[in-house]
Amino acid sequence: MGWNSWNKFQCDVDEQIIRAMADAMATNGMKDAGYQYINIDDCWQGQRDVQGFIQPDPKKFPSGMKALADYVHGKGLKFGLYSDAGAKTCGGRLASRGHEYQDALTYAQWGVDYLKYDWCGCEDLNAKGAYTTMRDALHAAGRPMVFSMCEWGQNKPWHWAEDIGHSWRTTADIYPAFDGALEHGSWQQWSVLKILDAQKPLRVFAGPGHWNDPDMLEVGNGMTVSEDRAHFSMWCMLCAPLISGNDLAHMKPEVLQIFTNPEVIAVNQDKFGVQAFVYSTNANVEIWFKPLAGGDWAMCALNRGKQSQNTSFDWKNEKVGDALSKRDANFSVTTYALQNLWTHQPAGTTADVLSAEIPGHDLLMLRLKENGTALDAGAQKNHPH
Ligand code: GLA
Numbered sequence: 001m002g003w004n005s006w007n008k009f010q011c012d013v014d015e016q017i018i019r020a021m022a023d024a025m026a027t028n029g030m031k032d033a034g035y036q037y038i039n040i041d042d043c044w045q046g047q048r049d050v051q052g053f054i055q056p057d058p059k060k061f062p063s064g065m066k067a068l069a070d071y072v073h074g075k076g077l078k079f080g081l082y083s084d085a086g087a088k089t090c091g092g093r094l095a096s097r098g099h100e101y102q103d104a105l106t107y108a109q110w111g112v113d114y115l116k117y118d119w120c121g122c123e124d125l126n127a128k129g130a131y132t133t134m135r136d137a138l139h140a141a142g143r144p145m146v147f148s149m150c151e152w153g154q155n156k157p158w159h160w161a162e163d164i165g166h167s168w169r170t171t172a173d174i175y176p177a178f179d180g181a182l183e184h185g186s187w188q189q190w191s192v193l194k195i196l197d198a199q200k201p202l203r204v205f206a207g208p209g210h211w212n213d214p215d216m217l218e219v220g221n222g223m224t225v226s227e228d229r230a231h232f233s234m235w236c237m238l239c240a241p242l243i244s245g246n247d248l249a250h251m252k253p254e255v256l257q258i259f260t261n262p263e264v265i266a267v268n269q270d271k272f273g274v275q276a277f278v279y280s281t282n283a284n285v286e287i288w289f290k291p292l293a294g295g296d297w298a299m300c301a302l303n304r305g306k307q308s309q310n311t312s313f314d315w316k317n318e319k320v321g322d323a324l325s326k327r328d329a330n331f332s333v334t335t336y337a338l339q340n341l342w343t344h345q346p347a348g349t350t351a352d353v354l355s356a357e358i359p360g361h362d363l364l365m366l367r368l369k370e371n372g373t374a375l376d377a378g379a380q381k382n383h384p385h
Pocket of ligand 1: 006041042089090091118150173
């Protein structure tokens with residue numbers, strides 16, 4: 001959980017902005033909610049010195065990276081940087097090809113805790129080889145760092161990167177839109193729903209220490225409150241890295257409330273670490289389930305459409321099973337207590353039919369608590385499993 005400069009500031013990043021974001025995160029409730037990392041994305045780089053050591057852009061970072069990392073650490077937070085496996089970053093700055101061990105050493109000396117490693121200009125490189133080289137370089141540098149692979153899913157890293165990166169991007173870059181895609185000729189940007197759909201077949205590859213990364217959050221960057229809430233909730237259902245990407249020093253209270261909802265964050269951070277799946281679809285409403293540690297479940301009824309939709313779910317006729325986690329929930333046998341994670345109110349039990357009107361581009365998010373009572377002993381006997 002953290003923040004990254006790219007989605008809001010792109011290349012207009014400097015040490016004042018980074019300090020301001022660290023100040024905001026440390027005092028606005030985000031740090032208390034679990035956010036830790038302050039990550040600088042592309043365009044911090046200046047030149048290499050005569051020995052080849054990378055220097056920050058002296059105009060943007062006149063105090064140097066060590067001083068900035070110290071500042072962030074002084075707030076009780078962690079510090080992240082960005083590089084790329086090619087010769088140049090996507091923003092055209094110097095990248096790490098041929099300097100991997102030297103750069104890793106530099107990052108360790110600066111006090112870097114997190115490296116996002118991009119894939120521009122790498123057409124002639126083997127992805128597994130390039131990411132393995134940087135992993136080994138970071139290891140040799142001796143400072144623990146989160147290694148965030150940003151190869152956009154081009155070489156299907158979920159098949160080979162479990163022991164290389166802590167997370168891997170799965171798609172093209174996000175932009176602040178709920179539906180659709182933005183064409184740029186040679187590349188695209190993808191909306192929340194388009195990225196969400198691409199995660200569905202990938203859940204079997206994710207788990208503690210090796211996560212699918214559906215890209216950084218666009219919460220607070222221009223979508224509606226409903227869309228921000230649905231985006232955040234679904235990224236929590238996906239066990240995604242929660243990297244905010246807005247201006248933390250100037251955000252509306254309703255945006256901060258989304259970022260700091262403890263019950264929704266608990267779904268993201270749940271120790272069982274199993275990515276959610278779609279259980280059923282009714283017109284525009286998708287019903288998602290995520291098994292949680294200790295027998296609970298999270299459930300979302302996501303309205304993908306623009307119009308509000310009435311939905312009803314008769315629990316007693318539903319049987320949720322997940323071969324991946326070997327968990328099931330048979331609501332005709334076991335009754336779960338329901339908690340609405342956005343209103344923070346109890347919402348009845350699975351003994352009653354759930355009916356709700358879900359606004360367009362919004363969702364209902366529930367936690368099912370297993371300590372609900374069994375319906376009756378006789379019913380259980382008729383259902384041996
Ligand atoms: C790529 C990445 C983005 C961002 C930019 C920076 O597009 O996917 O997340 O890091 O590069 O140039």
